[in-house]
Amino acid sequence: MSHAIQERPVSVAPRRGPLSHARLPRWTPAAVAVFSIAAGIGIGLAAGWHSKVQWGMLAALLFVLTTYAVTTKVEGSRQAKDRVATSLVWVCFVLAVVPLLSLAWVTISKGMAVLDVYFLTHSMNGVLDTEAGGGVYHALLGTIEQVGIATLIAAPIGLLTAVYLVEYGGGKLAQAVTFFVDVMTGIPSIVAGLFILATWNLMLGFGPSGFAGAMALAILMMPVVVRSTEEMLKLVPNELREASLALGIPKWRTILKVVLPTAIGGITTGVMLAVARITGETAPVLLLVFGTKLINPNPFEGAQSSLPLYVYEQYAVGTDASVARAWAAALVLIAFVMILNLVARGIARWKAPKTGR
Amino acid sequence: MATTTPDIQRSRRAKSASRPGDRIFSGLSRGSGITLLVIMAAIAGFLTYRAILAISKDSTNFFTTFEWNPAGNPPVFGIAVLAFGTIVSSIIAMLIAVPVAIGIALFISHYAPRKLAKPLAYVVDLLAAVPSIIYGLWGAIFLVPYLDGLNQWLDEYLGWTYLFDKANEGPARSLFTVGILLAIMILPIITNVTREVFLQAPKMHEEAALALGATRWEVIRMSVLPFGRSGIISASMLGLGRALGETMAVAVVLSPSFLISGHLLDPGGGTFAQNIAAKFNEANEYGRDALIASGLVLFVITLLVNGAARWIIGRRKEYSGAAA
Numbered sequence: 001m002s003h004a005i006q007e008r009p010v011s012v013a014p015r016r017g018p019l020s021h022a023r024l025p026r027w028t029p030a031a032v033a034v035f036s037i038a039a040g041i042g043i044g045l046a047a048g049w050h051s052k053v054q055w056g057m058l059a060a061l062l063f064v065l066t067t068y069a070v071t072t073k074v075e076g077s078r079q080a081k082d083r084v085a086t087s088l089v090w091v092c093f094v095l096a097v098v099p100l101l102s103l104a105w106v107t108i109s110k111g112m113a114v115l116d117v118y119f120l121t122h123s124m125n126g127v128l129d130t131e132a133g134g135g136v137y138h139a140l141l142g143t144i145e146q147v148g149i150a151t152l153i154a155a156p157i158g159l160l161t162a163v164y165l166v167e168y169g170g171g172k173l174a175q176a177v178t179f180f181v182d183v184m185t186g187i188p189s190i191v192a193g194l195f196i197l198a199t200w201n202l203m204l205g206f207g208p209s210g211f212a213g214a215m216a217l218a219i220l221m222m223p224v225v226v227r228s229t230e231e232m233l234k235l236v237p238n239e240l241r242e243a244s245l246a247l248g249i250p251k252w253r254t255i256l257k258v259v260l261p262t263a264i265g266g267i268t269t270g271v272m273l274a275v276a277r278i279t280g281e282t283a284p285v286l287l288l289v290f291g292t293k294l295i296n297p298n299p300f301e302g303a304q305s306s307l308p309l310y311v312y313e314q315y316a317v318g319t320d321a322s323v324a325r326a327w328a329a330a331l332v333l334i335a336f337v338m339i340l341n342l343v344a345r346g347i348a349r350w351k352a353p354k355t356g357r
Numbered sequence: 358m359a360t361t362t363p364d365i366q367r368s369r370r371a372k373s374a375s376r377p378g379d380r381i382f383s384g385l386s387r388g389s390g391i392t393l394l395v396i397m398a399a400i401a402g403f404l405t406y407r408a409i410l411a412i413s414k415d416s417t418n419f420f421t422t423f424e425w426n427p428a429g430n431p432p433v434f435g436i437a438v439l440a441f442g443t444i445v446s447s448i449i450a451m452l453i454a455v456p457v458a459i460g461i462a463l464f465i466s467h468y469a470p471r472k473l474a475k476p477l478a479y480v481v482d483l484l485a486a487v488p489s490i491i492y493g494l495w496g497a498i499f500l501v502p503y504l505d506g507l508n509q510w511l512d513e514y515l516g517w518t519y520l521f522d523k524a525n526e527g528p529a530r531s532l533f534t535v536g537i538l539l540a541i542m543i544l545p546i547i548t549n550v551t552r553e554v555f556l557q558a559p560k561m562h563e564e565a566a567l568a569l570g571a572t573r574w575e576v577i578r579m580s581v582l583p584f585g586r587s588g589i590i591s592a593s594m595l596g597l598g599r600a601l602g603e604t605m606a607v608a609v610v611l612s613p614s615f616l617i618s619g620h621l622l623d624p625g626g627g628t629f630a631q632n633i634a635a636k637f638n639e640a641n642e643y644g645r646d647a648l649i650a651s652g653l654v655l656f657v658i659t660l661l662v663n664g665a666a667r668w669i670i671g672r673r674k675e676y677s678g679a680a681a
Contacts, residue, residue: 049506049510052503053503053504053506053507054506054507054510057507078572078575079572081572081574081575082572082573082574082575084574085573085574085577086468086573086574088460089460089461089463089464089468090464090468091460092456092457092458092459092460092461092464093460093461093464093469093477095457095460096457096461096481096484096544096548097480099541100480100483100484102495102499103487103491103492103495103499106495106498106499107491107495156389157389157392157393158389159389160385160386160388160389160390161386161389161390161392161393163386164383164386164387164389164390165390167386168383168386168387169390173387173390173391174390176394177390177391177393177394179664179667180393180394180397181393182663182667183397183660183663183664183667184393184396184397185663186595186598186599186602186659186660186662186663186666187400187602187656187659188601188602188603188604188630188655188656188659189602189604190602190604190630190633190634190652190655191400191404191602191652191655191656191659192400194404194633194648194649194652195399195400195403195404197645197649198403198404198406198407198649199399199403202407202642202645202646203403219396219400222393222396223393226393250376250378250379251379251382251383252376252378252379252381252382252383253378255382256382273486276486277486279488280486280487280488280489280490280491281488281489282488282489282490282604282605283604283605283630283633283634286605286634286637287633287634287637308488308490308605311490311491311494312490312493312605312608312609315493315494315497315609323498326494327494330490330491330494333488333490333491334487334488334491337486337487337488338483338486341482341483341486345479
């Protein structure tokens with residue numbers, strides 16, 4: 001590494017003394033950016049390209065090339081490379097933000113057109129695909145029940161597993177659990193759905209129900225809960241445990257009364273983020289819950305609906321009215337997930353362990 | 358006092374086993390850990406069992422057949438097209454997502470103004486939280502028409518490469534579009550992991566390079582990127598695992614067909630997960646077993662990819678622990 005650093009500067013030929021390189025003014029990157037965006041739009045218009053994607057890509061390309069040309073001329077090749085790297089990194093950043101903004105904008109603008117109180121409080125009972133109206137109540141109810149049951153299954157198992165790994169672990173078993181929790185995080189959601197399908201539906205002969213979907217969601221949720229809880233438990237200072245044990249308090253009470261309360265904020269955050277993640281899962285619900293137009297409040301019997309499944313079904317129908325409903329349901333879903341996210345992060349900040357940093 | 362001493366000794370010898378509360382609690386937590394392992398084993402076991410049921414009745418070679426008709430007589434189905442589509446769309450996604458994700462990670466860790474860095478990391482997290490069905494909806498209704506112009510342009514100027522030759526007219530519901538959408542979807546996970554690694558790069562190396570007069574890019578190239586190489590690889594593999602298993606976004610965007618075509622811009626093709634979602638409703642019980650068989654292949658592939666990624670991360674942890 002040090003070789004490379006020593007060799008590099010040799011190639012630079014200082015033109016006006018070692019410390020007084022010509023420097024571009026600070027506003028250069030901004031000016032180049034404005035120029036290339038203008039040029040991108042101009043050339044795009046002139047060539048008659050319809051797709052704004054091309055305009056943007058051209059502008060990005062111009063931005064990088066112009067930066068390189070200008071800097072090489074004024075500051076020399078090393079600085080030019082540095083500037084090009086900087087501009088590339090900026091381009092990457094913009095590339096990531098554009099889809100997010102576009103997605104948020106499209107969902108909100110199209111979703112707001114249909115979304116109202118009626119939409120939230122009615123089901124699709126008796127609504128034809130081609131006519132407007134109908135609502136998302138049955139799907140909302142289904143989602144809340146399925147996610148609730150999944151949380152009831154996954155949260156205790158995940159939490160206890162994390163406790164095992166941090167407080168009791170250390171052997172071969174703990175190693176295996178750690179590894180497979182990591183691997184489990186990567187299970188495709190459709191595979192979890194197929195597993196429940198193979199056991200619960202095909203082997204044991206149960207029909208589609210909200211509960212079957214909830215079990216698949218629980219499988220997806222467990223590793224996420226284990227991971228985040230584990231991280232939080234590791235943050236609890238050892239002094240607290242030792243103090244409690246030194247007072248003669250049994251280990252299990254130490255964990256329940258000292259360790260878990262200290263980390264409860266972070267654990268709650270982790271569980272809520274996991275809930276947010278499974279709320280948007282469509283694939284297992286598609287296989288196991290099946291979808292219905294009617295309100296079915298019983299998650300253990302008969303087909304239910306759920307928000308992501310509703311979005312998929314309404315999109316698949318393909319009429320104007322149903323696609324509009326799909327956008328509105330997508331907006332409800334995204335709002336649900338984002339609120340969970342924001343609240344979770346709020347709790348994390350509010351309950352952050354005082355010892356950290 | 359004298360009576361408590363043996364107690365302590367005994368409890369130390371038997372660790373937590375001496376008190377009933379301790380025994381129950383440690384048993385419970387160990388039990389949950391074992392439950393997780395059992396679930397993983399059960400997933401592998403049951404999928405394999407149903408898959409064997411299906412494949413034993415398949416009248417052709419499961420791995421090389423270009424057709425999916427388990428309801429036929431005799432049943433004919435194979436995963437060749439699905440494997441091709443899954444791999445091609447994931448490769449496209451990786452080619453786009455990895456460089457961009459490294460760029461964003463560098464932006465957050467080294468380039469962004471301090472005040473911006475945290476909100477930016479948060480925005481990337483939000484990108485990860487958007488449900489995949491919404492990406493699919495956005496991709497099908499918004500991205501597909503927008504890519505038409507780009508596809509025409511690619512066809513016109515890069516058509517000679519065969520890959521970008523658009524032989525079949527029709528909307529851009531192609532593996533290429535799916536790849537772009539998958540790239541957007543796996544950006545956050547790759548960004549998050551690489552950012553963590555970049556932030557761990559030894560400050561001393563960076564400062565030493567700066568003190569020797571290196572530019573910011575030289576610092577990154579000589580001290581940050583070499584340090585983060587294994588992190589980048591494992592992050593990419595985690596992203597790959599996601600891309601391979603993505604279902605709904607692909608199911609919504611792609612217009613499936615059971616053909617293998619090297620023309621990436623043509624509508625058609627399929628992936629494992631997409632095929633399961635699309636064929637499930639019309640499948641009878643045997644057809645479901647066939648879908649489970651294809652799901653098993655997907656499971657094994659993602660298992661290998663994720664396992665490899667975790668192994669690389671684990672190795673690096675030991676290495677950096679020793680260095681620090």
